[in-house]
Amino acid sequence: MKVQFNIIRQTASSAPQVQSYQLDVDPATTILDSLNRIKWELDGTLAFRKNCRNTICGSCSMRINGRAALACKENVASEVKRLQDIAAANSSYTGGDEIPVLTIAPMGNMPVIKDLVVDMTQFWDNLEAVEPYVSTQARKIPEREFLQTPEERESLNQNGNCILCGACYSECNAKEVNPAFVGPHALAKAQRMVADSRDARTEERLEQYNQDIQGVWGCTRCYNCNTVCPMEVAPMDQIGKIKHEILERKQPSDSRPVRHRKVMVELVKQGGWVDERKFGLMVVGNYLRDVRGILSIGPLGVRMLLRGKFPFSFEPSEGTKTVRSLIESVQSLEKEKP
Incomplete structure (x- = not known):
């Protein structure tokens, strides 16, 4: 099949521009093999990273049709079908004989060095910031190995699959608007340390990861990663596990992010959904104890009043008892965990 590849090309000192290449490829051909053919047969100046070609090293991560993916994993046929499905869902697919167009761009949230090659220095620095290594103190076990049960080891399997390709970091909305956020890749590795029975710094780590918008509270829960x-x-999901560990150890008065989560659960238990009249006062105003916080939301309250948006009453949900029962059941089960 004939396919057009629109590749976003640029250097650190030049604006991005689209360069198009047409190839006659087998539908099962991977995007990486297609890029190899473009480089070897059509344009030797094209720059991109690659290594294993087997979804192991993570080197060939790039944006393929608008989302980060491994070029060695995605093939032409699946990408064309994905675009057709999107077009069909938007009622814009005509089913004609036009040549399919695949757009290849560098990853996001990282400066471009050349073409599809990005500078990952900050990516690695943020990973280093969470200290993703078992603590030296925990390894000082004389005359025997540090044994783990099968269950303890199994708890590390999912996080251990991370190949640090940068795809999650590329598509992270929180990182895009908040440069201080360490990123989902780093916090996923951080959760591995929290869950590792061999590590002796759990409490210290949780304090570190609890650093407002730099740590877990910077996540906007957009699910892109x-x-x-x-x-x-x-x-x-790994970030959520760290949050849970922090919330188990903290009181609402300790910080606004902790209070935000605990107050939301508390209000939903009371009324089935959030009573917005109380939420701001309890979270920002710290249960009416933070005068400065209360004053900070005063202008918002005035604007809501003037526009008729301020809720003067609250009607509990019809399913409040069911919601409360579910929350209490989950909380009870969590307390029973070892």
Whole structure:
């Protein structure tokens, strides 16, 4: 089949531009093999990273039709079908004989060096910031190995599948708007350390990962990282596990992010959904104890009043008892865990 590849090309000092190449390829051909053919047969100046070609090293991560993926994993046929499905869902697919167009671009949230090659320095620095190594102190066990039960080892399997390809980091909305956020890749590795029975710094690590928007509370829970991860690590789920460990150890008065989560659960238990009249006062105003916090939301309250948006009453959900029962059941089960 004939396919057109639109490749976003640029250097660190030039604006991006689209360069098109047409190839006659087998539908099962991977995107990476197609790029190899473009480089070897049509344009030797094209730059991209590659190594193992077997979904192991993570080197060939790039944006393929708008989302980060491994070029060695995705093939032409699946990408064409994905675009057709999207077009059909938007009622814009005509089913004609036009040549399919695949767009290849560099990963996001990282500066471009050349073409599809990005500078991953910050990516690696953020990983280093969470110290993703078993602590030296924990390894000082004399005259025997540090044994783990099968269950303890199994708890590390999902996180251990991460190949640090950068796909989650590329598509992270939180990283795009908040440069201080360490990124989903780093926090997924951080959760591996929290779960590792051999590590002796769990409490210290949780304090570190609890650093407001730099740590786990910077995650906007958009699910992009889970969607694009080629190894099913589910970084957002791992971030959620760290949050749970922090919430188990913290009180609402300790910080606003902790209070935000605990107050939401508390209000939903009371009324089946969030009473917005109380939510801001309890979270930002710290249960009416933080005068400065209360004053900070005053202008918002005035604007809501003037526009008729302020809720003067609250009607509990009809399913409040069921919601409360479910929450209490989950909380009870969590307390029973070893």
